[in-house]
Amino acid sequence: MDDTTLKIAIAAFIHDIGKFADKEALGVTEQYINNNSAYLPIRNGRHKDHHAIYTAAFIEYFKKDLPYEFNSSGWGEGDKFIKLAAGHHNPKTPMQQIITVADWLASGMDSDEFDKSEKNSIQSYKKTRLLPLFEQLQKPRMDDLELFSYVYHLKPLSPVSIFSEEKNKIQKNDPKKEYKKLFDGFVHDLKRLRHKDKKLALWFDHFESLTMTYTSAIPAAGAGSVVPDVSLYDHCRLTSAFATAIYLYHRETETLDAESIKNGDDQKFFMISGNFYGIQDFIFADYGDTRKYRSKLLRGKSFYISLLSELAADLLCKRIGLPSVSVILNAAGKFTILAQNTYNALSAIEKTKQEINKWLMDISFGEVSIGFSHVAAGYKDFSTEKFMDLWEEMGSRMEENKFSKIDLNRHGGTIAGYLDQFDNRLDHPMCTLCGKRPSVPETNYALSTDQIGQVCRLCRDHVFIGTQLVKKDRIIIASKDAKISGNKNQLTEPIFGQYQLLFSSSDAKDPLNSEQIFKYWDISLYQDDAPSQDVSKKIINSYVPVYDKEGRKNYQSLLAAKSKAKQEEMIEEIHPGDPKTFNHIAVNALDKNEDGKVSGVEALGALKADVDYLGMLMGCGLERQKYTISRLAALSRQLNYYFALYLPHLFMTDKRFKNIYTVFAGGDDLFLIGPWNRIYESSLILNKTFSDYVCRNPEIHFSAGISLYKAHTPLNNIANSAEAALEKSKSKGRNRLTMFSQTATWDEVKELENIREKFETWLQNEWLTKSMLHSLNEFISMAAMEKQALKKKPISTDDMHCFKWRALFYYFAARNIGKQIEEKERRREIVDELTACMIKWLEKYEGRLRIPLWNVVYNYR
Numbered sequence: 001m002d003d004t005t006l007k008i009a010i011a012a013f014i015h016d017i018g019k020f021a022d023k024e025a026l027g028v029t030e031q032y033i034n035n036n037s038a039y040l041p042i043r044n045g046r047h048k049d050h051h052a053i054y055t056a057a058f059i060e061y062f063k064k065d066l067p068y069e070f071n072s073s074g075w076g077e078g079d080k081f082i083k084l085a086a087g088h089h090n091p092k093t094p095m096q097q098i099i100t101v102a103d104w105l106a107s108g109m110d111s112d113e114f115d116k117s118e119k120n121s122i123q124s125y126k127k128t129r130l131l132p133l134f135e136q137l138q139k140p141r142m143d144d145l146e147l148f149s150y151v152y153h154l155k156p157l158s159p160v161s162i163f164s165e166e167k168n169k170i171q172k173n174d175p176k177k178e179y180k181k182l183f184d185g186f187v188h189d190l191k192r193l194r195h196k197d198k199k200l201a202l203w204f205d206h207f208e209s210l211t212m213t214y215t216s217a218i219p220a221a222g223a224g225s226v227v228p229d230v231s232l233y234d235h236c237r238l239t240s241a242f243a244t245a246i247y248l249y250h251r252e253t254e255t256l257d258a259e260s261i262k263n264g265d266d267q268k269f270f271m272i273s274g275n276f277y278g279i280q281d282f283i284f285a286d287y288g289d290t291r292k293y294r295s296k297l298l299r300g301k302s303f304y305i306s307l308l309s310e311l312a313a314d315l316l317c318k319r320i321g322l323p324s325v326s327v328i329l330n331a332a333g334k335f336t337i338l339a340q341n342t343y344n345a346l347s348a349i350e351k352t353k354q355e356i357n358k359w360l361m362d363i364s365f366g367e368v369s370i371g372f373s374h375v376a377a378g379y380k381d382f383s384t385e386k387f388m389d390l391w392e393e394m395g396s397r398m399e400e401n402k403f404s405k406i407d408l409n410r411h412g413g414t415i416a417g418y419l420d421q422f423d424n425r426l427d428h429p430m431c432t433l434c435g436k437r438p439s440v441p442e443t444n445y446a447l448s449t450d451q452i453g454q455v456c457r458l459c460r461d462h463v464f465i466g467t468q469l470v471k472k473d474r475i476i477i478a479s480k481d482a483k484i485s486g487n488k489n490q491l492t493e494p495i496f497g498q499y500q501l502l503f504s505s506s507d508a509k510d511p512l513n514s515e516q517i518f519k520y521w522d523i524s525l526y527q528d529d530a531p532s533q534d535v536s537k538k539i540i541n542s543y544v545p546v547y548d549k550e551g552r553k554n555y556q557s558l559l560a561a562k563s564k565a566k567q568e569e570m571i572e573e574i575h576p577g578d579p580k581t582f583n584h585i586a587v588n589a590l591d592k593n594e595d596g597k598v599s600g601v602e603a604l605g606a607l608k609a610d611v612d613y614l615g616m617l618m619g620c621g622l623e624r625q626k627y628t629i630s631r632l633a634a635l636s637r638q639l640n641y642y643f644a645l646y647l648p649h650l651f652m653t654d655k656r657f658k659n660i661y662t663v664f665a666g667g668d669d670l671f672l673i674g675p676w677n678r679i680y681e682s683s684l685i686l687n688k689t690f691s692d693y694v695c696r697n698p699e700i701h702f703s704a705g706i707s708l709y710k711a712h713t714p715l716n717n718i719a720n721s722a723e724a725a726l727e728k729s730k731s732k733g734r735n736r737l738t739m740f741s742q743t744a745t746w747d748e749v750k751e752l753e754n755i756r757e758k759f760e761t762w763l764q765n766e767w768l769t770k771s772m773l774h775s776l777n778e779f780i781s782m783a784a785m786e787k788q789a790l791k792k793k794p795i796s797t798d799d800m801h802c803f804k805w806r807a808l809f810y811y812f813a814a815r816n817i818g819k820q821i822e823e824k825e826r827r828r829e830i831v832d833e834l835t836a837c838m839i840k841w842l843e844k845y846e847g848r849l850r851i852p853l854w855n856v857v858y859n860y861r
């Protein structure tokens with residue numbers, strides 16, 4: 001990317017900063033406004049009080065804290081930076097005109113509509129709070145502020161602030177004070193941003209992230225003809241992406257003049273989407289003796305896949321000449337880039353695809369591949385009348401791409417030289433972790449704490465990443481030839497042959513010179529509040545349980561029932577700071593009772609979940625006249641936050657969930673492995689918090705499936721049966737949970753949860769015994785069979801006894817319930833009460849009663 005492109009991108013990004021850094025916040029004088037009135041259009045014979053002038057003031061007042069290029073001439077071609085950033089309401093040059101047009105496009109309006117809405121909104125934006133998109137989905141005519149029950153807090157982005165609040169609870173707060181606090185935080189961190197004078201593109205990454213933190217909850221437009229539901233951050237980002245693409249289009253087609261820029265007839269853009277295929281198999285492949293490394297490998301691999309997606313988007317942007325702000329959507333391994341429709345861009349797409357696929361072929365032998373699809377678009381396609389059609393077309397292009405994912409002419413047939421790669425002088429010429437790729441000698445000493453011997457480069461890198469992720473809070477993405485001392489702390493196989501990666505920490509100095517650094521991310525998990533930041537905050541890391549210092553002591557008691565040898569082996573595996581193995585996680589399903597005895601069943605639970613009808617929600621959940629690219633980007637970003645920002649925070653801070661291992665969580669889906677009983681508990685909390693997150697909109701919900709395993713079950717089997725449980729929830733009508741092969745709606749799950757509590761109380765009162773709970777299983781089967789028979793489904797004579805279940809149950813209850821109660825009358829009452837309850841439940845829930853029943857049986861064994 002050249003200087004001029006970067007200048008346009010940043011100028012467009014910063015164009016509306018004056019809505020946040022305004023007259024009051026900056027203390028702008030009347031003198032300043034008069035001197036700079038050229039930035040303002042004249043309306044009714046006088047200049048209007050306007051944010052464009054405050055954008056200019058921000059750039060001048062914070063001169064010292066911003067890159068020196070912002071206030072100097074000679075940076076790139078054309079206008080001075082400050083003129084570009086502040087000139088968008090009264091454009092005087094072709095380059096200023098570009099930002100003006102980009103501003104309209106990001107809003108999904110033409111110039112007339114835009115003028116009207118700006119006029120209406122100027123006075124009141126500081127009184128306005130951002131309204132949730134979630135509350136509007138699938139609800140027509142939400143076009144008045146009064147119709148909304150929820151609003152967002154005016155707070156920096158954090159796992160707590162991303163939840164909306166009921167409007168009446170928030171109205172007392174003074175928005176002016178909250179704006180001031182936000183601005184003070186922004187300025188505090190602005191002064192700390194790194195790489196300001198070292199590498200401008202990198203500083204812009206940090207600045208973009210800082211703006212996300214502080215302006216995600218500020219509406220881009222105030223109350224007026226538009227509902228204020230798009231954040232200033234989303235508006236700025238999209239404006240920047242549009243401006244960059246428009247600039248490059250006109251530069252590459254040699255039409256950089258105001259008339260051509262205003263002309264909306266040409267298809268000036270490409271929307272490019274990227275998608276990886278074969279990820280599931282890549283992540284869940286288990287082989288040979290990998291048990292000890294399973295959780296590290298899995299963590300490493302799953303993060304690696306996120307990295308591949310990030311870096312594929314980055315590589316494509318680089319090749320096309322775009323800044324990273326051109327990636328307009330990015331979640332869970334899928335990304336969308338806005339680019340210029342030129343020959344250059346087209347050939348870059350093709351070349352980059354081939355380059356990435358060749359590398360993927362070499363490392364995964366065809367298991368993983370990437371597909372790019374693109375559609376051409378003009379200004380009008382981003383208008384509210386037409387954007388829905390454009391988005392639909394993108395979707396169908398991606399579907400087509402699925403079926404032609406690998407170029408068989410290029411990559412078909414046997415893999416050339418596969419056997420030659422193996423070094424037969426090694427102990428294990430074939431990698432013992434994947435059983436696919438050749439071992440290489442240099443991996444022998446590549447990991448200091450693990451004695452895994454020689455493995456392949458990729459597996460070594462995965463274990464390396466999986467181990468470091470839980471210890472370090474910063475990641476630096478650098479060029480492949482970056483010189484780093486020692487080779488233990490970097491990849492042995494640079495990604496796409498281009499990107500080196502190293503871990504660092506917040507107190508460390510840059511280990512490299514800035515020219516070699518492409519990305520510098522703070523990946524630490526959020527505490528309740530937004531962190532103070534000095535580099536880009538990247539929401540890419542997820543929560544996994546690690547051993548703490550008391551690990552050995554705590555496990556000692558839980559392992560008591562095992563053989564001495566097994567106990568010693570498992571204690572030996574505990575290293576504080578390392579991710580827990582699945583064996584240990586399964587043990588955490590056991591509970592230590594007051595008498596020191598251990599109860600429960602040692603097993604893993606896996607939960608797979610995804611948001612129901614997501615394509616429909618994103619494709620047509622909003623009314624056509626509200627359907628803009630900014631809202632779509634905001635919606636995708638906000639949905640991702642629930643999984644990628646809120647959940648890690650929940651697991652980290654809520655003691656019940658501290659042993660839950662996140663396989664992945666992002667976009668719209670989720671895969672967790674944990675102690676089976678904690679996984680069940682987490683599903684209840686997920687259902688509740690997700691509903692809160694989407695403003696209790698009954699149209700937005702998710703399906704989930706839970707399945708149970710012994711700790712040594714191969715990952716592939718775990719993934720497949722969790723998926724099967726999820727599919728069952730979907731096939732029964734979605735918005736449901738499946739556990740123990742039984743499917744219930746979330747409302748039923750709540751009722752069943754009350755039943756579970758009743759069972760527990762009765763067990764504690766010794767009115768019921770564990771063996772009686774076991775017998776209840778038989779009655780559940782009979783009750784279910786009876787229902788089938790009544791629906792006239794064929795039933796064999798052997799099964800006819802099912803009709804007798806009530807009589808049998810009365811007999812069973814009278815003999816067994818409350819046996820130790822001495823007072824006859826009291827026992828009679830209890831038997832009657834419990835019998836009536838259980839018969840009612842058996843009739844109503846049939847098999848679904850197994851969900852609370854087995855939860856109790858397994859916990860009290």
Ligand SMILES: [Zn+2]
Nearest residue numbers: 431434456459
């Ligand atoms: Zn391997």
